[in-house]
Amino acid sequence: PLFDIAFGRDIQIVPTCVSTDQVNPPDILSVIASSAAVHISDIPFNGPIAAVRVGYIDGEYVLNPTYEEIEKGDLEIVVAGTKDGFTMVEGGANEVSEELMLGALAKAEEFIKVMCKLQDDLRELVGKEKLPLAPLEVALENKEAMLSEAYAKMETACFVKGKMERREAISKVKAALKEKYAEQLEDETQAKLFASLFEEMEYKILRKSILDKSLRVDGRSPTDIRHISCEIDLLPRPHGSALFTRGETQALVVTTLGTSLDEQVYDDIDGDRSENFILHYNFPPYSVGEVGRMGTGRREIGHGNLARRSLEAMMPSREEFPYTVRVVSEIMESNGSSSMASVCGGTLSMLAAGVPMKKPVAGIAMGLITEGSADNPYERYAVLSDILGEEDHLGDMDFKVAGTEDGITGFQMDIKIAGVTTEIMTKALSQAKDARLHILNIMNKTISKPASSISKYAPKIESMKIDVDKIGALIGPGGKTVKGISALYGVTINTDDDGTVTIYGKTAAATEDAKRAVKGIVEDPEVGFIYNGTVKRIMDFGAFVEILPGKEGLCHISKFSRSKINAVSDVVKEGQQIPVKLLEIDKMGRLNLSYIDAIEEQEKK
Template identity: 45%
Template sequence: MPNPVDTPVAVSAEIGGRTLTIETGRIARQADGAVTVTYGETVILATATAGPPRPGLDFFPLTVDYRESTTAAGKFPGGFFKREGRPSTKEILTARLIDRPIRPLFPKGYKDDVAVNVLVWSFDDENDPDLLAMIGASAACAISGMPWNGPIGAARIGKVGDEFVVNPTFEQRDQSRLDLVVAATSQAVTMVEAGANELSEDEMIDALFAGQEACKKVCALIEELREKVGARPAEFEPPAEDEALKERVFAWGDRVRELHTTPGKHNRRAVLRDLREEMLAEVTAGLEDPAEVDEVTGKAKAFWEALGKKVVREAILHDRQRADGRGPKDIRPIDIEVGILPRTHGSALFTRGETQAMVSMTLGSVMDDQRVEGLREPYRQKFMLHYNFPSYSVGETWPNRGPKRREIGHGSLAERALQPVVPAFEDFPYTIRIRSDITESNGSSSMASVCGGTLALMDGGVRIRRPVAGIAMGLVTDGEDYVILSDILGLEDACGDMDFKVAGTQRGITALQMDVKLDGLSRELMKEALDQAREGRIHILREMLSALQKPRSELSAYAPKIVQVPIDNEKIGALIGPGGSVIRKLQEETKTKIAVEEDRGLAVISGGYGSDMEAAEQMVRALTSVVEVGTRYTGRVVSIRDFGCFVEVLPGLEGLVHVSELASGYVENVRDVVSEGDEIEVEVINVDEQGRIKLSKKKVEGGDEEESAEDASEERPRRGGRSGGGGRGRGGGGGGGGRGRGGGGRGRGRSGSRDRARSRND
């Protein structure tokens, strides 16, 4: 029902050194629950609404949608259409952060259609709206009147230096070794999502409980809002169970116990499915009404599922027996093949029990990176991991219509696990893409992607800091006894009270994801679980290193080669040329790709088979080098004028050879000496303040030396060649006087030619 608040109600508290304000009753008043959350100058709207249940559903239809309006940051959406379109990766991941902690707090059996929507309205570039979205969704559900056992609080914990920071700003997060998001009720942590730079288990536990304390403050604030509003969660009475039918189904328990340890996921599933069909046939025997048969069948299937969970949990707790016969700490057999795909830049097939991932790695240039746009300034993503979960991996069928939210979430977790060990772009100037295709799945496929990703990087010759392995853990407890499980199966994931995935190196944790269904989790239990996870992780690392001890010494022969050439920012225009003409020409001639990174002052050249990297590098260096007086070039005559010719000494860079610098003698017509398209050797004789280049051809040919010799002879006494020299001054012709041209005649001839050249130019 719509929020009954007639006047706005707001509550505030200081958290992380800033004021968190939650307000309701002013906006979206027809929603069951609606709040605005303000932190700094970041503002979000969160709503929660419920509709009638849809007939025939056997699951809880909760939809969570999180969207970022670019107007919040004073920006237009990128691309041709100036309107927000499909959700971005960041929006999908945030929606999952909201969904995971609030979903378990709805009562079992609740089937109403519930929609939680969050919209970012203002963004201050300091406070990430994802936390506000989680808090807002919790507050909206808390005041909606729905039967929801909240609230939950949310906090982000960073570690700058030796200090934990609550809700760090983006600037602080850049300096932090930890990025941990915690959701918790006032009693217990319910969800964790973390990336870290090899944090120890003890440091991670300290961070978790620091986050829980911050969440308690948020929970108290939401409770205060609920009290002021006067909202109370509705009482929900699940449909009464058919005790007689339940007893008949649970009577099959002994036979389920006999079969639940059948080796192999599909074999186990097949024999249990056949047994279920026997049970269904028995409980529906004698029923003639099709509607009654459907009703009894539906109830019996639900009881059968509950029976299966009960059998699995009892076997673990009482007998320490797992479905596949392992002990609690045992890791499934691991098989590894590296370099399995011949033309990829790196590859690995990682198999752990019945979970298998084919992981490939591709290296690219800076031009292959991903431009990421959002509320913050766009940035370039140079390392990415994409996770794919096809239907055949679990022996089922569904259409492949692009990555689902789960696939995006699992890929993000694996990417976060590997990011800390990937070399910095400054040291390894490649864009890196890892693709993980899950070919079999029986639990822990995201962690298989981490292990396979590490091996693919090493197979491709990427100098990672240290290998990373991942493991999925579980916990089963009855309140008095508990068992921590290493390397859980899909069945154990579904039946457990806590599941968490830990990835890291031998030194520490790089990623952690946790979902808890308990009302409380002690520090001692948390430490035991993380320590056991470390044991399993180290075991898996040993198996990985036995297959490939270190990164290969060379990159794949099929990987692109990359050369970085430092350039002055003032020379970028010369490299690119008018409308990009110069750089396009270079790329076409050398079959390479050339990108300019202005912020780093680099031209990055990349090329594969058939590319002429050496020629491209020489051309780039020549184009971006400073032209100095005395440097000689072989250039092409591109145009001819009366006063000289223009020579292209470098691609897109031309200089003038004045007519007086073409040859040592008088030049009547420039075309008598050069033609367009000729390649001639020239020397730089001057570069003016505007960058205009003056060249000389005659200096290369020794004209200046000849002139110097003639000038010197003019100073010596002459024996009779003077009149002849003078008479031939203009023409420089034959006769005895002509032979005496080394004297004044030659000098006057050159002087006259210069005067005429100047007159033509004037």
């Protein structure tokens, strides 16, 4: 918003990070450096701007915290702006209050003014003379006549209910006028100015109605939220699914549970790390009735990151829930803030999948319409809740706020004007809180707590802690022992350096059996336990059964049946897997097993 469109040239700014200490994030420096470079150049620029990251650690605001401090804090907010107002706000938080957020903005404002002053001083020393603007000198012919004929019709068309119906009504007005002035509009420049005229009319009509009548194009007041509907478990196979609809914006959100082996691994300028919560956002062209290329672009990445940040603070720890959680939001239709619909749908989908979120999260997009004078650029303004696509395009601000009933967890603000004041931000945050609580109330009627169990299609996970000095025994020479357990029970076993053992299997029975096998290696065999053993050798007096890798016991012939049998081979064969119960460990450490006791106990269950 700080470059004048009348300059008429492409501008490219390339901040290059040539060295990083991996202690301090380099992004803030790149913003200030970019602004300084443009400010001292000959490019017309309504700056300078500056940026700052604000953290909140142990009850204190911290400016430009390190990576380590960011991890410890309850708030991470990046603020950019001029000396007169904010131009961008983005970040995540751990349920902070609106008041704490405003305090962070106040701290940011002080730092930004200092950095802008430094850039002004730099320009005084080395700045170039600015190039002149090149405003378009060609005017639209018959403009007044066109306005006279079309304005009243546009006022009616702009308030037709429904996005597609409204676009069609506006197109009809445009087509009729275009036909009348067809000869004039054969000129390419006149055709472009004609298209701009209709956008200008729509811009004025929308803003005038909101400021004068508090009436929006779909009939709502500035604070009204569109109709919301929620549905969960609508897809039979995924681990969790939800459909969140708000007006003409709809997100189909699917949650999939995976193992630690499915974590997303990063190796970038911020260092090596892995994430066990992943959110992907897809915005196909059909969601807005268009034909276009499929694939991931800047929009998908940015919206996905915002939704992930908004939900991340309410995710359980790895110890509480040892799954990797992947959420995918598919936008089915869009007319205003599909990223916040992804936050709401993500909450519903994860709760349906049994993810023990700390609290449900909802999000809302706020807008702004301003009208200024020479003395006050914000003489009149209106903050809008739950903005439409038109209100985002023709308005002055897109401010997305997500959080729980107790505080904010994610936010992002982009503006099209020179900046917004603290007063406007205060009103926007207050209005966003009311809207968020309204949405959460509706969502909670569908689902408010995690499902009591995870999907039968999700992998089953068992975790346990073993002594670090027993890790070698579990792994075995060349990995023989752990590979043997994995093959025997059809599971995957992951062992961490701190002694955490995680077992993944397709069924609860397999993971539980494997866990018992691991316990058998790192702990003494437990009397009374039923083991899934392998018959190693058959003798006249019984059979030797391996209940754990490297640990065998004797199942006497009398323990194969309550009635007399002639030979053990009549009941079992060598290599056969059978359940056996450990009856006792004698004074010599020998294991006495029973096949019939295990069978009878299992039948009782």
